[in-house]
Amino acid sequence: MTGTSPIRIGLLGYGTVGSAVHRLLRDSAESIERVTGQPVEVAAALVRDPARHADAPDGLLTTDFARLRDDPTISVVAEVMGGIDPTREYVLALLGAGKSVVSANKQLLSQHGDELFGAAERNGVQLRFEASVCAAIPVVKVLRESMIVTNVHRIDGIVNGTTNFILTRMIQSGAPYADALAEAQALGYAEADPTEDVTGADAAAKIAILASIAFHTRMRLEEVDHVGINLLDLADVEHAAELGYAVKLIASAWRSGGEVAARVHPCLLAANHPLAAVDGAFNAVMLQGSSIREVILEGPGAGGEETATAVIGDVVAVIGTQGTGFLQHDVHYRDVGRFPPGRLQSPCYLRFTVDDTPGVLAQVAQQLADHDVSVAQVVQHPGEAGVHIVILTHRAAEGDVRAAADGVAAKDFSRTAPVLLPVLERHADAT
Numbered sequence: 001m002t003g004t005s006p007i008r009i010g011l012l013g014y015g016t017v018g019s020a021v022h023r024l025l026r027d028s029a030e031s032i033e034r035v036t037g038q039p040v041e042v043a044a045a046l047v048r049d050p051a052r053h054a055d056a057p058d059g060l061l062t063t064d065f066a067r068l069r070d071d072p073t074i075s076v077v078a079e080v081m082g083g084i085d086p087t088r089e090y091v092l093a094l095l096g097a098g099k100s101v102v103s104a105n106k107q108l109l110s111q112h113g114d115e116l117f118g119a120a121e122r123n124g125v126q127l128r129f130e131a132s133v134c135a136a137i138p139v140v141k142v143l144r145e146s147m148i149v150t151n152v153h154r155i156d157g158i159v160n161g162t163t164n165f166i167l168t169r170m171i172q173s174g175a176p177y178a179d180a181l182a183e184a185q186a187l188g189y190a191e192a193d194p195t196e197d198v199t200g201a202d203a204a205a206k207i208a209i210l211a212s213i214a215f216h217t218r219m220r221l222e223e224v225d226h227v228g229i230n231l232l233d234l235a236d237v238e239h240a241a242e243l244g245y246a247v248k249l250i251a252s253a254w255r256s257g258g259e260v261a262a263r264v265h266p267c268l269l270a271a272n273h274p275l276a277a278v279d280g281a282f283n284a285v286m287l288q289g290s291s292i293r294e295v296i297l298e299g300p301g302a303g304g305e306e307t308a309t310a311v312i313g314d315v316v317a318v319i320g321t322q323g324t325g326f327l328q329h330d331v332h333y334r335d336v337g338r339f340p341p342g343r344l345q346s347p348c349y350l351r352f353t354v355d356d357t358p359g360v361l362a363q364v365a366q367q368l369a370d371h372d373v374s375v376a377q378v379v380q381h382p383g384e385a386g387v388h389i390v391i392l393t394h395r396a397a398e399g400d401v402r403a404a405a406d407g408v409a410a411k412d413f414s415r416t417a418p419v420l421l422p423v424l425e426r427h428a429d430a431t
Helices: 016-027 029-036 087-096 106-122 139-146 161-173 177-186 201-215 234-242 304-321 360-370 398-409
Strands: 007-012 040-046 074-079 100-103 152-158 245-256 259-270 282-289 293-300 348-354 375-382 387-393 419-422
Touching (some): 007 087, 029 304, 087 100, 087 106, 100 106, 100 304, 106 201, 139 201, 139 282, 139 293, 161 282, 201 245, 201 259, 234 348, 234 387, 234 419, 259 419, 348 360, 360 398
Parallel strands (some): 007 074, 074 100
Antiparallel strands (some): 152 282, 245 259, 282 293, 348 419
């Protein structure tokens, strides 16, 4: 140790991630000091109820936000408390007080990024957020710093470990969705209320953040269409496997012809697609660009220590660049048109549950032909409510495929709503 004065940071929150940040800073003090040139210590952690954190050192916890905001020796605060309120007001107040903020809060950033980045720029401080997307996977740093001139035009990722674990169990063991979810909850991979994960809302917030960075525009959460896995039928997972595909919840963002879009949707991936082999609670993100072709980042996307690692990385980066102007000017704001998702071109998986009567398949094929959708493969399976007609289409506009599926649904022989899942291609343009 050098004997120099420590750099003091604050924590908003001292739960699983906050306590892990404190522990890792302490346990890795020597390594961190070699990078920063000074020791780094936690000066105070804001919590609602100190009694819930009996393991915290004496004097560390506080219920008084002013202790962090008004302490001139604290220049960086890590926000690890989550939620929108009162977190948003705390972060704005810290930025206004001239303190850089490191956040792990995807919902806060995806819903209030305009306001927060504007406050950081006005006050000449940094707002970093690596831990908000894929925990220990440094995808934000890669996009924001390493690939600033690479013209990334597409992002596809598995960015939610809970849903990927559930789908892995459905694929590998044939477990129904409800059973796979129960197993994920028992193992701690899913919350007691998993709604944000399984409906795709969590992934939507993350891809909004990544799209904003990659395309230098502000992609808001409400602009991201998202469909989760909560309504996914095991039959479709099994039919996809028979055709040589895995089903994954994919968060995608793309730029085409001066327009951008983002969405979250269960997709079919061919066995040779790099994301198809990402199993369990792992995350992976594939970046495609004109000068990089393809870069894939993979690793644990959740967990207290994993998220804490990303938080500390951002804290160290802020310390190393304070006063340099680095990342103190927001380059994201640019008016860019939005690409209508229905125009997205891809092969599609369709499953119709219909009466087992002559002529039905011909009528289904005619509906597809009427909407310029070409059939690549057809199989039939018996189902509980009727016969399953499973179709893989050639590349087509998804709006046309949806219109054809709706036409089939309107027929008297249709038993249930059709299922449409896009097929994720490896090197596909949006149009």
